Amino acid sequence: MPAEGPGSGEGAEPGAPRERRRRRGRARARTEALLHTLKRSRRVKANDRERNRMHHLNAALDELRSVLPTFPDDTKLTKIETLRFAYNYIWALSETLRLAEQCLPPPPAFRGSAAPPSPGSDAGSWLSSASPSAPSLCASTSGPSSPATSEDCAYAPADSLRGFCGLPAAPGAPLR
DNA sequence: TAGGCCATCTGGTCCT
DNA sequence: AGGACCAGATGGCCTA
Secondary structure, eight states: OOOOOTTTTOOSOTTOHHHHHHHHHHHHHHHHHHHHHHHHHHHHHHHHHHHHHHHHHHHHHHHHHHTSOOSSTTOOOOHHHHHHHHHHHHHHHHHHHHHHHHTSSOOHHHHHTOOOOOTTTTHHHHHHHHOTTOOOSOSOSOOTTOSOOHHHHHHHHHHHHHHHTTSOOOTTOSOO
16 A cells, blocks of 8 residues: 555645655655555465465365275375376276286186285286386385375275276275 | 475466 | 466474
8 A cells, every 4th residue: 555645735836946856756656656556466466366276276186186096095195195196096097907908808717716916915016017117006105104005006906907807896996 | 393295475487 | 468387485284
């Protein structure tokens, strides 16, 4: 807000140079104050837009979280974990599809003796052996406090693989 | 208390 | 000119 002084319209010797300088100074201060408030209001508007933008970004991130399987269910992944997990999850799903195409129709030998990888056993190796350069399905590379345990890593692809290969999916399978 | 995560502010840059 | 996007800075909250 420009502090508009009460004495802005007094009339004393309109032609005097000193008075003219004083008026110029006041006018300049007024325009500077105006400019300042203009800049300020633009900044406030920009801040508001930026806040909104980030809220939308977070909403999208929440949506992404909601379709990612986590263990336990109420685990909330951080932003970076969500992005990494989504990346790896997509990779794992497409890999699952690829493997499913290979095993349909299921070869008799496979159904009989050799069981598909289970979450607890060699699913991790299934993941890593599927592609040497494959990313881990783990959401993060962080320490033990990370919500993405090794259990989570094998969880989704192993179960979906079971489904695709005509075997009963394990209870609580993440894929609908 | 240090470190991680997050929200917000801010100034710069690019685009329409 | 104004809006969108981006990256850096800052401060608050939480946890080990």
